Amino acid sequence: MSHPVAIQFRETDLDALASATGRIAVFVEPGAKLSAGARRLDRLMRGALVRALGSDGAAKLKPGEALELGWPTGLACEAVQLIRLPRRADVEAARKAGAAVGRSLGAAGALVLAEGHSRAADISLGLALRAYDFVPHKTDAGPQPGAVNFMVTDPEAVAASARPMAALAEGVFFTRDLVNEPANILTTDDFAARLGAMHELGLDVEILEEPDLIKLGMGALLGVGQGSESPSKVVVMRWQGGEADAAPFALVGKGVVFDTGGISIKPAAGMEDMTMDMGGAAVVAGVMRTLALRKARANVVGVVGLVENMPDGKAQRPGDVVRSMKGDTIEVINTDAEGRLVLADVLWYTQERFKPAAMINLATLTGAIIVALGHENAGVFSNNDALANNFLRAAEAEGEGAWRMPMGEAYDKMLKSRVADMRNSVGREAGSVTAAQFLGRFVKPETPWAHLDIAGVALLTADSPFAPKGATGWGVRALDRLIRDQFEAG
Known part of the structure; x- marks a missing residue:
């Protein structure tokens, strides 16, 4: 899998500025006093830094944005980045400032002047997230980003603050890698194996195979995958970091490794993007990885249903009726409304087995949520x-x-x-809402539950503030924070 760029925190050494290679990032605020590092840089550059600060370009910078000076006189580096960031910046601005460095990070790496900055750890997280690149299938991937040295006032304190953020970055990267993988590589077998390997981090991982799912009565989930050569699976990941008898917080994910639509086949144009239809399961996996790496003081269970939706002589047909694990029957109106069938059984199984204190599921569930919210927001039900x-x-x-x-x-x-307890699709009207209502039928009244429809935010066709185009890893950071704030022991 991809890993965050190598970052080290060192005591400030102003004598190293002249000989530093790669790029040097320095944080400034128009009208504020320059840091010691910025003053030394300005002297080495014969006043060019201060002149740049007085330019119209610098005046228009928003917090976290950068102005680049290429091949500066008096320095060995390729460029100096002047990044607008107040010394007491908020978290978002600090992470965007780091992302400005990560976006342009080259093989020679970077030196980041963050002496005395209150948000140095957040800067490092933004840098790591934006420096990500998915290259395992490129014959010539080009030079990879070099190491980054942060010059800070108290390296040990900053490193301690950054440690859980490094775990968070690795969880985001794990999610992005899974979503970016092509379906001929990330089969249900491969997906399950990658999750199983996380037992080395301290997770308890259990893989339920098709005979297990048949015994449990998961007819809704099994119907989706019956047209594929890849076997359907359910993977259970458990992290027991809280009190032994405390009910867990549950995360449930849709893991359709490729979605053709089945017999209700999708149009050819854009179907290649359906490698991302396992995005919900990927987010669950990324969160579980983060929790294990940072040794979270919480009990959390992650359960994902892994299937492939293919057209075949054995495939599920429109008009079929399947029986869910709960016992309810479902008329399959559209085989492309398959994710809710997978989640129906996994949601019920999770509640029956673990009796969670609360439960959130994630799924790239409906195109309708993109019509409603675009690519800026996930839908929360x-x-x-x-x-x-x-x-x-x-x-x-x-x-x-x-x-x-x-x-x-x-x-x-x-x-x-007309013929069953419910149908799986009602057409275009309120498509994302009726999908959520369908899932709600498999949630017990006593279970606090939320459904996150992430179809519009899991994979983007353009760069975003913290990721290149492609998989975003949306949700790992928010869910990790939710667990820290609401479910983690003090």
């Missing part, structure tokens, strides 16, 4: 105001867009079927 509000606060604190959507009895009535 919930039966519990406290859980929904706590998640929304965590997402806002991490800069991950999320917006609460409605649910209600009128939407639920739309699921009525």
Whole structure:
């Protein structure tokens, strides 16, 4: 898997500035006193830094944005980045400042002047997240980013603050790698094996195979995968970092490794992007990896359903009726509304086995959520105001867009079927809401639950502040913060 760029925290050594290679990043605020490092740089550059600060370009910079001076006189480096950032910046600005460095990081690496900065650890996280690149399938991937040295006032204190953030970055990277992988590589077998390997981090990982799922009565999930050569699976990941008898917080993920739509086949244009239809399961996996790496003081269980939705002589047909693990029957109107069938059984299984204190599921579930919210926000649906509000606060604190959507009895009535207890699709009208209502039928009234529809935010066609185009890892940061704030022992 990809790993965060190598970052070291060192005591400030101003004598090293002249000979530093790569690029030098320095944080400035127009009108504020320059740091000692910035003053030394300005002297070495014969006043060019101060002149640049007085330019129109510098005046227009927003917090976290950079102005680059290439091949500066008096220095050996390739460039000096002047990044606008107050000494007492907020978390978002600090991470964006780090991302400005990560975006342009080359093979020669960088030296970051952050002496005395209160957000040096957050700067390092933003840098690591933006320096990510997915290159395992490129014959010539080019030079990889070099090491980054942070000059700080108290290296040990900053390193301690950055340690859980490094675990978070690795969880985000794990999620991105999974979402970016092509489906001929990331089969259900391969996906399960990658999750199973996390037992080395201290996770208890259990893989349920098709005979197990048949015995459990997971007819909804099994129906989705019956047209594929790849066997359907459910993977359970458990982290027991809290009190032994405390009910766990549960994360549930949709893991459709490739979605053709099945017999209700999708149009050819854009179908290649359906390698990302396992994004919900990938986020669950990334969060579990982060929790294990940072030794979280919480009990958390992650359960993912892994299937492939293919057209075949054995594939599920429109009009079929399947029986869920709960016992409810479902008329399959559209085989491309498959994710909710997978989640129905996994949600019920998770509640029956683990009786969670609260439960959140994630899925690239509907194109309708993209129509409603675009690519800026995930849709949040919930039966519990406290859980929904706590998640929304965590997402806002991490800069991950999320917006609460409605649910209600009128939407639920739309699921009525002529031949079964319910149908899996009602058409275009309120598509994301009726999908959430369907899932809600498999949530027990006593279980606080939220459904996150991440179809618009899991994979982007353009760069975002903390990721190159492709998989974003959306949700790992917000869910990790939610767990820290609401479910972790003090």
